[in-house]
Amino acid sequence: MTTDIHAGRAGDPLLAVRGLATHFTVEGEVFRAVDGVDLDVARGEAVGLVGESGSGKTVTAMSVLQLIPDPPGRIVDGSIELEGTDLVTASDLVLRDVRGNRVACVFQDPLTTLNPVLSIGEQIVEMIRRHQDLSRKAARGRARELLEAVHIPKPERRLDEFPHELSGGMRQRVVIAMALANDPELLIADEPTTALDVTVQAEILDLFIELRERLGMALLFITHDFGVISELCDRVVVMYAGKVVEEAPVDRVFEDPRHPYTRRLIDCVPALGQGARELEVIPGLPPALNRLPDGCAFAPRCDVVEEACRRGEIALRPLGDGIAARCIKPGARP
Amino acid sequence: MRAYLIRRLLQVVPVLFGVSLLVFGMMVLIPGDPARAILGSYATPENVAALEADLALDQPVHMQYVSWITNVAQGDFGRSYSLNRPVFDEITERFTATLLLAGTALVIVVLLGLTAGIVAAVKQHKWQDRAFTIGALVGLSMPSFWLGLIFIVVFALNLGWFPTSGMRSAFGGGGPLDIAHHLVLPATALALVASGVIARITRSNMLEVLRADYVRTAQSKGLASRWVVMRHAFRNAIVAIVPVIGVQIGFLLGGAVYIETVFGWPGIGRMLVNAIGTRDILLVQGGVLLVATSYVLINLAADILQAVLDPRIRVE
Ligand SMILES: Nc1ncnc2c1ncn2[C@@H]1O[C@H](COP(=O)(O)OP(=O)(O)O)[C@@H](O)[C@H]1O
Ligand code: SF4
Numbered sequence A: 001m002t003t004d005i006h007a008g009r010a011g012d013p014l015l016a017v018r019g020l021a022t023h024f025t026v027e028g029e030v031f032r033a034v035d036g037v038d039l040d041v042a043r044g045e046a047v048g049l050v051g052e053s054g055s056g057k058t059v060t061a062m063s064v065l066q067l068i069p070d071p072p073g074r075i076v077d078g079s080i081e082l083e084g085t086d087l088v089t090a091s092d093l094v095l096r097d098v099r100g101n102r103v104a105c106v107f108q109d110p111l112t113t114l115n116p117v118l119s120i121g122e123q124i125v126e127m128i129r130r131h132q133d134l135s136r137k138a139a140r141g142r143a144r145e146l147l148e149a150v151h152i153p154k155p156e157r158r159l160d161e162f163p164h165e166l167s168g169g170m171r172q173r174v175v176i177a178m179a180l181a182n183d184p185e186l187l188i189a190d191e192p193t194t195a196l197d198v199t200v201q202a203e204i205l206d207l208f209i210e211l212r213e214r215l216g217m218a219l220l221f222i223t224h225d226f227g228v229i230s231e232l233c234d235r236v237v238v239m240y241a242g243k244v245v246e247e248a249p250v251d252r253v254f255e256d257p258r259h260p261y262t263r264r265l266i267d268c269v270p271a272l273g274q275g276a277r278e279l280e281v282i283p284g285l286p287p288a289l290n291r292l293p294d295g296c297a298f299a300p301r302c303d304v305v306e307e308a309c310r311r312g313e314i315a316l317r318p319l320g321d322g323i324a325a326r327c328i329k330p331g332a333r334p
Numbered sequence B: 001m002r003a004y005l006i007r008r009l010l011q012v013v014p015v016l017f018g019v020s021l022l023v024f025g026m027m028v029l030i031p032g033d034p035a036r037a038i039l040g041s042y043a044t045p046e047n048v049a050a051l052e053a054d055l056a057l058d059q060p061v062h063m064q065y066v067s068w069i070t071n072v073a074q075g076d077f078g079r080s081y082s083l084n085r086p087v088f089d090e091i092t093e094r095f096t097a098t099l100l101l102a103g104t105a106l107v108i109v110v111l112l113g114l115t116a117g118i119v120a121a122v123k124q125h126k127w128q129d130r131a132f133t134i135g136a137l138v139g140l141s142m143p144s145f146w147l148g149l150i151f152i153v154v155f156a157l158n159l160g161w162f163p164t165s166g167m168r169s170a171f172g173g174g175g176p177l178d179i180a181h182h183l184v185l186p187a188t189a190l191a192l193v194a195s196g197v198i199a200r201i202t203r204s205n206m207l208e209v210l211r212a213d214y215v216r217t218a219q220s221k222g223l224a225s226r227w228v229v230m231r232h233a234f235r236n237a238i239v240a241i242v243p244v245i246g247v248q249i250g251f252l253l254g255g256a257v258y259i260e261t262v263f264g265w266p267g268i269g270r271m272l273v274n275a276i277g278t279r280d281i282l283l284v285q286g287g288v289l290l291v292a293t294s295y296v297l298i299n300l301a302a303d304i305l306q307a308v309l310d311p312r313i314r315v316e
C-alpha cells in the first residue's frame, strides 16, 4: 500500500478499496487495467470517478461488484471492504445478497442494459423479489412507485411495455428506478449520461441530484466529463492508466488542481455558454496498459515533465485537506 | 401481435398455392395418357374412361386444376391402384408413423441440442466444452443412415436390446410400449445429426448473449447464476434458435426417408419411395402434397413462435 491518507478520516467508510489490482490477460499479454487503486466512499457521500476512456473506471466499478469477466480478467491483488466484509474473498451467496441490495448499479448504455425480451415490470419486479419478501402484486405496486419516483409518466402502462418501446432517456430512468428498488446504501453509476442526447443528459443529471438529496445514499459516479462532477459530487477521484492520480474535494479541485492531468481535464470542460466552441483536448494518448512506462505514466503527455518523472514509481502523496496527488511537482504550471 | 399473425398467415397462402401447382403439375407433365398411367396396365377401358371424367381430362388445364384442388380440399386424393385403397387413408396412416418418428427425434434434438449447447457455452474453455466440440464433430460428420446401420448392428443384432426393424412386433405387438421400443433406435439415429446442429447454434448464440450488457445487469441484481443463464441469456438466445429448429424439423422429415428405409419404419418417406417405384402417381402426389404442406406450416409455426418470444418482431 502506497498511501495512508485514508487512515485519518473520521469513522469507517462504507466502501474501502485498498490496493486493488485487476488485470486482463489477452493473447498472453497482461493488461494492467487497474493497478493499485485505493478508494473510499463514506455513507451518503457522492464520489466522482473521473478519467479518460480506458483509464480503468469501469473495471474498478465492476471489481467492486465482483463482475469482472474471468477469463480474461482477474482481481490479482487488494481488498474491497463493504463495512468490513471483503467482497474479493466473499462467497457467491454473500455477494448475491450485496448485489442489487446494498450496492446497485446503473450502466452506461440504457439501450443494451435492459433485457429486450422481458417487460419493464418483469425486470423491476425480479429485482425487488430477489431481495424483499413481497408478493408478485405488492412488488408490482412497488415497481410502479419507483417509476413514479424517477418521473416516468403513465407508470402503470410502462410496466407492461418492453425496452424498445421507450426512448433512451426513459430507459435510463427505468434502469435508475430498478437500481433504487431495494434502497441501496451505495449506488454505482457508470457514465449514466454518456450514451444520451445532450438535453436528456441534463435531465438525467438533474434526476441524480434530486434523488441524492431525497434518498441520501452514497454514490460512486463515474464520468469522463469533469463538468458533470461539480453539481453532483462531494469529492473527486481522478484515474489515469489504472491508477488514482489525484483525489480532492470538488470545490478545491476546480480551484486548484494539483496533478497536471487533472488540470488539463478541467481545461477541457467548456465554460458556461461556450459549448459550441472547439474543445481543447489533451494531445497524445494514454499509455498501452500492457507496456506501462517506468516512472509517471502521464510523463509522455505532461507539459511540465522533467527527468526525475521518468525514474521509479511515483507515490500518491497526501497534501493535506483530503487532497492527494501522484506527482513529484504538484500544482506545477508551464 | 394480431396484425403480425394475420400478415404472416396471408403470406402463406401464395406459398401453398405454389406448392399445389407444382404437385398438380406432376400429373399434367406425365407423358401419354395420365388416366392409364394412374390406373396401371391392367385397367379396363371403363375404369380409364371413368377416371378421365373424374380428372376432367377433357377440359382445359386450369379447369382440371380447379376440379383437382376441390377434391383435395375435401380429402379426396383419389385411389391408389397399387394398394387398392384411398390415397387419403394411406398417406394419413403413413404420415402419422413419420410424425411419431420425427416428433420423437425432435424431442431428443431439443433436449440434447439445447442442453449440450447451453452447458458448452457456460463452461467455455473447460472440459465440458471440449467434449462437446468433439461430440458435435462426430455427430455432424456421420450420415444418419450410417448411424442407423451401426445402431442396428450394435444395439439390435449384437446386444439384442432393441428390434432391428418395423414399428410393431409381429405377435402381440402394437401397444404403446411395443411401439416405443421399436422407436428408440430409429428416432435416436435420426436425431443425432440435427442435435449437433442445434447444439452448435445454441452454443454460439449463448456465447454471444452471455457477453451482453443485460446479462451483466442481471448479475448486478444479485440473481443466481442459473437464473441469469436461463431467464436472461437463454431466453434471448432461443429467439434466434427457434427458426433453426423449424428448419431442422424439415430435415427430420426429409431424413426420415433414409431412416425409414434402414429400419423398415412404415412412414411416408418409405411409402413415397415405393410409390415412385410402382409409378403410383396419385399416391406420390398425395404424399408430396402432405409433406410439402407440413414443411410450410412448420416454418410458419416457428416464425409465429419466434414472434411470441421476441416483442421486437411483433411491432415491426
Ligand atoms: N473484457 C475485457 N477484456 C480485455 N480487456 C479489458 C476488458 N475490459 C477492460 N479491459 C481493459 O481495461 C482497460 C480499462 O477499461 P475500462 O475500465 O472499461 O476503462 P474506462 O475508464 O473507460 O471505463 C481497457 O483499456 C482494456 O485494456
Ligand atoms: S510526475 Fe512529472 S510527468 Fe508526471 S504528472 Fe507530475 S510533473 Fe508531470
Ligand SMILES: [Mg+2]
Pocket: A057, A058, A059, A190, A191
Ligand atoms: Mg467505462
